[in-house]
Amino acid sequence: MALKLLPFLALVAQAADYNIVNLDNNTLKLLTGHSLPAFVRFDRDYPYGEKADAFKAVAQTAVGAQVLIGTVGISTYGEKMNQDLAERFGYKSPDKDLEYSDMDNIFPKYRFFPANGGADIEYTGPVTADSMTLFLKKEAKIYFGLKGTIREFDKLAADFVNGKSGKDQVLKMLCRKSIN
Numbered sequence: 001m002a003l004k005l006l007p008f009l010a011l012v013a014q015a016a017d018y019n020i021v022n023l024d025n026n027t028l029k030l031l032t033g034h035s036l037p038a039f040v041r042f043d044r045d046y047p048y049g050e051k052a053d054a055f056k057a058v059a060q061t062a063v064g065a066q067v068l069i070g071t072v073g074i075s076t077y078g079e080k081m082n083q084d085l086a087e088r089f090g091y092k093s094p095d096k097d098l099e100y101s102d103m104d105n106i107f108p109k110y111r112f113f114p115a116n117g118g119a120d121i122e123y124t125g126p127v128t129a130d131s132m133t134l135f136l137k138k139e140a141k142i143y144f145g146l147k148g149t150i151r152e153f154d155k156l157a158a159d160f161v162n163g164k165s166g167k168d169q170v171l172k173m174l175c176r177k178s179i180n
């Protein structure tokens with residue numbers, strides 16, 4: 001009995017990621033387009049892998065910043081949660097439900113919702129924590145404060161120690177980052 005519960009518990013643990021809000025057709029309406037800008041992922045309901053890790057890292061970096069990080073989990077079975085949102089944002093045609101096999105072909109997608117009801121835009125850059133964070137800083141003008149900056153510097157230091165970057169490379173990156 002206890003063993004049978006394990007996979008279920010694993011799913012529950014996965015469902016809640018730090019600083020990522022679960023959005024559906026109601027919470028999206030309540031939480032976007034108001035006082036906070038939002039960066040929202042559209043993906044399968046339990047995303048995993050490199051892209052999911054990159055998004056988690058963005059959410060970690062965004063702790064303390066004035067931006068809501070959200071996810072719309074789209075399911076292809078049961079209640080087919082959030083297929084309506086996929087359709088509203090142009091990720092699904094009205095006449096056909098998304099199937100399990102569609103998910104990896106189409107998703108994840110990312111959209112930025114400005115504060116106070118400006119038009120939302122799709123993020124089409126690389127799916128890496130650094131690129132998405134840079135997008136939020138530069139295009140969305142979100143101030144990440146010291147915490148985000150320290151994370152980047154930490155990574156530079158780690159790369160240097162692990163021999164992934166030489167001294168010159170690190171210095172160049174440091175100069176570039178401090179201009180950003």
Ligand SMILES: *[C@@H]1O[C@H](CO)[C@@H](O)[C@H](O)[C@H]1NC(C)=O
Nearest residue numbers: 024025026079080081082084
């Ligand atoms: C909103 O989502 C719920 C749950 O999936 C669904 O029952 C409802 O029909 C959706 N509303 C609209 C307007 O699509």
